[in-house]
Amino acid sequence: MDKGKGGLDPQDWDAFRDEAYRLVDAGIARMRDAGAYPWQPVPEDVRAGYQIGDGVSAARVERDVLPFHGGNTHPRFWGWVQGSGLASDMLSGIAGSVLNANVGGRDHGAVYMERAVIDWARREMGMPEGTSGVLVTGTSQATVLAFAAARARALEDVRKAGLAGRRLVAYAGQGVHSSSTKAVELLGIGTDNLQYIAMRDGQIDVDALRTAVARDRADGALPFLVVGTAGSVDLGLFDDLDALADVAADEGLWLHVDGAFGAWAQLADAPWSDLTAGIGRADSIALDFHKWMYVGYDCGLVLMRDEAAQRAAFAARPAYLTGADRGLAGGDPWYCDYGVDLSRGNRALKIWYALEMFGREAFAAAITDNCRMARLMADEVRARPEMHLGMEPVSAICVFSARGGLEPEAQSTLNQRIAETLQETGEAVFSTTSVDGITMLRAAITNHRTRAEDVRAAMAAVDRLADALA
Numbered sequence: 001m002d003k004g005k006g007g008l009d010p011q012d013w014d015a016f017r018d019e020a021y022r023l024v025d026a027g028i029a030r031m032r033d034a035g036a037y038p039w040q041p042v043p044e045d046v047r048a049g050y051q052i053g054d055g056v057s058a059a060r061v062e063r064d065v066l067p068f069h070g071g072n073t074h075p076r077f078w079g080w081v082q083g084s085g086l087a088s089d090m091l092s093g094i095a096g097s098v099l100n101a102n103v104g105g106r107d108h109g110a111v112y113m114e115r116a117v118i119d120w121a122r123r124e125m126g127m128p129e130g131t132s133g134v135l136v137t138g139t140s141q142a143t144v145l146a147f148a149a150a151r152a153r154a155l156e157d158v159r160k161a162g163l164a165g166r167r168l169v170a171y172a173g174q175g176v177h178s179s180s181t182k183a184v185e186l187l188g189i190g191t192d193n194l195q196y197i198a199m200r201d202g203q204i205d206v207d208a209l210r211t212a213v214a215r216d217r218a219d220g221a222l223p224f225l226v227v228g229t230a231g232s233v234d235l236g237l238f239d240d241l242d243a244l245a246d247v248a249a250d251e252g253l254w255l256h257v258d259g260a261f262g263a264w265a266q267l268a269d270a271p272w273s274d275l276t277a278g279i280g281r282a283d284s285i286a287l288d289f290h291k292w293m294y295v296g297y298d299c300g301l302v303l304m305r306d307e308a309a310q311r312a313a314f315a316a317r318p319a320y321l322t323g324a325d326r327g328l329a330g331g332d333p334w335y336c337d338y339g340v341d342l343s344r345g346n347r348a349l350k351i352w353y354a355l356e357m358f359g360r361e362a363f364a365a366a367i368t369d370n371c372r373m374a375r376l377m378a379d380e381v382r383a384r385p386e387m388h389l390g391m392e393p394v395s396a397i398c399v400f401s402a403r404g405g406l407e408p409e410a411q412s413t414l415n416q417r418i419a420e421t422l423q424e425t426g427e428a429v430f431s432t433t434s435v436d437g438i439t440m441l442r443a444a445i446t447n448h449r450t451r452a453e454d455v456r457a458a459m460a461a462v463d464r465l466a467d468a469l470a
């Protein structure tokens, strides 16, 4: 094609169509055979080749783009907490690109679809009708929105006056995700005013929480927010959300639940569904669809019990954005009144597509199966006397040391080497975390492609490397 002369639409739509079909075929093959394509480092010449100017073709995308993914589509990828992506994303991606919807507001299909998707999530989480929400990039952004609404409820004039010397105090368990820390930083509350409450049996000690609130109040501070965690990122631990909701009600605190991945245990079979008991009592929940609901990046959600509080924190419409009763400027409420973004992409479509294509029960089964796989991995660890379990898996995270008998430093080095080597050989992706000062292998199984044979094969690879490296 004669680039630069042809404008911004294809000159030959038939040729465009051939390219599109070729890319669709390549994408389907890669998704169907995801196990054949582990992570690999990006070669120097490929990196350099991304410079603008060489032109594009489906063949070039197959060669230079598709092979260099982040590994998380592979059945033995369990690093950090990442989702595995769905075949439905391919089709919703096409439909979404054709629409090019701006879901900041107004009256069009994507707005109504987002409402339907949010309402589905609201019901799954057991929150009442009238709960508001907005799809965002992820839990980090959702957390900022939730804390901002809590802040505006605590200080009604905060949008105009700022904090003005008033000391808001938030509470969270030790080990709360860094997204909560970032949010208090961004909102001017400051990490000095985020109190880390001691944990008891892996949960916020609610007596210690009550004591801290009373102390801060006596000091003249304004306790306003408590953060419960449904699925801690390190070990997959869950706070007692019912107990936190009781404290929040007694003390007039806003209860926010960080349920980035763990909120979806709500869909699992017992006993895992019990982990989220009480989540529907929260004032706000932040969660991701791109982790344990497996949809493509990026896609998170904040839900807020008090629609007026969400609107009060964000609504701002200059004259050019005035809504109307009819025409394209209808469609109230507008999503720009529920968060920071004015222009917003169509995140609802990929959720809608996935739920309509596979059905809710398939997601519930995959989430349950992931918990079973974490349990299977723990059984495999226990079957090897030389290994050591960091902790009994609570949900879908299993943490272990490949050689429990060594000195802490030697264990840490060995586990680190095993993780790196398996990433490079493409056999499996574990990340690492520290338990009692020892770096351990950590598998977060939020991957619908993982089967029992993947777990067994990965453990055999750990055996082999532990023998070779110890």
Ligand SMILES: *Cc1c(COP(=O)(O)O)cnc(C)c1O
Residues within 6 Å of the ligand: 081, 137, 138, 139, 140, 141, 177, 179, 231, 232, 233, 258, 259, 260, 261, 288, 300
């Ligand atoms: C991943 C995660 C976050 C941050 O979510 P993003 O979608 O990455 O912004 C927050 N909390 C927990 C517990 C997480 O696992």
